[in-house]
Amino acid sequence: MNQVNEVNHTPAFAPDSLVLNRKLPLWYQVSQSLRASILGRPQDASPRLPTEEQLAAHYGVSVLTMRQALKELETEGLISRHRRRGTFIEPRARRVSPVRLLGSIDAIVAQQSGERTTVLGHGATPVPGDLAEFFPDCSEVVDYRRLRRDDGTGEPTNWAENAVRPDIAARIDVADLERWPMTKVLRDAVGVRISRITDTVEARLADPATAELLQVPLLSPILHYTGVTYDDDGRVVDVARIRYRGDRFSFSVTVEAH
Numbered sequence: 001m002n003q004v005n006e007v008n009h010t011p012a013f014a015p016d017s018l019v020l021n022r023k024l025p026l027w028y029q030v031s032q033s034l035r036a037s038i039l040g041r042p043q044d045a046s047p048r049l050p051t052e053e054q055l056a057a058h059y060g061v062s063v064l065t066m067r068q069a070l071k072e073l074e075t076e077g078l079i080s081r082h083r084r085r086g087t088f089i090e091p092r093a094r095r096v097s098p099v100r101l102l103g104s105i106d107a108i109v110a111q112q113s114g115e116r117t118t119v120l121g122h123g124a125t126p127v128p129g130d131l132a133e134f135f136p137d138c139s140e141v142v143d144y145r146r147l148r149r150d151d152g153t154g155e156p157t158n159w160a161e162n163a164v165r166p167d168i169a170a171r172i173d174v175a176d177l178e179r180w181p182m183t184k185v186l187r188d189a190v191g192v193r194i195s196r197i198t199d200t201v202e203a204r205l206a207d208p209a210t211a212e213l214l215q216v217p218l219l220s221p222i223l224h225y226t227g228v229t230y231d232d233d234g235r236v237v238d239v240a241r242i243r244y245r246g247d248r249f250s251f252s253v254t255v256e257a258h
Helices: 026-039 052-059 063-076 105-112 129-134 174-178 182-190 208-214
Strands: 079-082 086-089 097-101 116-126 140-149 156-164 194-205 221-231 236-245 249-253
Touching: 026 052, 026 063, 052 063, 063 079, 116 174, 129 236, 140 174, 156 182, 156 208, 174 182, 182 194, 182 236, 208 236
Parallel strands: 097 249
Antiparallel strands: 079 086, 116 140, 140 156, 156 236, 194 221, 221 236
């Protein structure tokens, strides 16, 4: 059944395509892809989602799996479901967003999408001592610094530093980093064949730079994420260090039994 645009000709909501990874829960992959589509939708797009059946057909999953994915987004506060009226995107997402660790590149891209991003600066720098083990054949890396803000309130939510191999950085268009997460830029714009990303999340206290950028008190608790991206040759191409406001994010890990 074809989706019909609303009478006022508002563009219909169009979810992104998704390549499913059968090693991961389907509902999770679908929910994260749909989440990214919701957060990255055009401003004039209809707030009404396609039906469960239409979405299930779009993603190639069962209606039951689609319902589970929608339930996840409803719990997060991104959508509301109304009997006989349909499912609608909420004007504002809930303030606390989970930082989830569950492994697919599409899931990571989805989680990083949907926030307004400003590039604070970039340039070549000597390899920091704490990153030397990741870049044994490099004397320099290119450092990118970005600040992300809530798209609705404008409040800072996290700031990121990415240390990228110089040969890879030479192919990065900095303007892309204001539109897309680094992972997507590396994979889709630069053409890096990413084999894996290792994640580490720990509790830390806000240093002066973080306190100023995130507008939080000095030494207040933050979540510190480190993501190390490897290409098909086993080389580290990017080390991301992201500081999340402790009052805006929680930490969630899903462990599958099989």
